[in-house]
Amino acid sequence: MWTLQDAKNKFSTVVDAALAGTPQEVTRRGKPAVVVLSATEYHQLLKQAQSRRGSFTDHLLSYPGGDDSVERAHAAPRPVDF
Numbered sequence: 001m002w003t004l005q006d007a008k009n010k011f012s013t014v015v016d017a018a019l020a021g022t023p024q025e026v027t028r029r030g031k032p033a034v035v036v037l038s039a040t041e042y043h044q045l046l047k048q049a050q051s052r053r054g055s056f057t058d059h060l061l062s063y064p065g066g067d068d069s070v071e072r073a074h075a076a077p078r079p080v081d082f
Helices: 004-009 011-019 039-052 056-061
Strands: 024-028 031-036
Touching: 004 011, 004 024, 011 024, 011 031
Parallel strands: none
Antiparallel strands: 024 031
């Protein structure tokens, strides 16, 4: 794990380690901030995440709202004077 200042000072070392297959964690003010990883590994993670995610349409169609399981509020409009 690198501090932000050390990672800035030795950025090529951080990048080399990430390219060698070891993601590099960087902290800011003692708290985890970012992870540097190779572009290949990033694209693999992105592809895996996208393959597990269904489409937005599928998400909407999977809503079980057709059986009146959700009671809706019946609010009357408020009077408005002009």
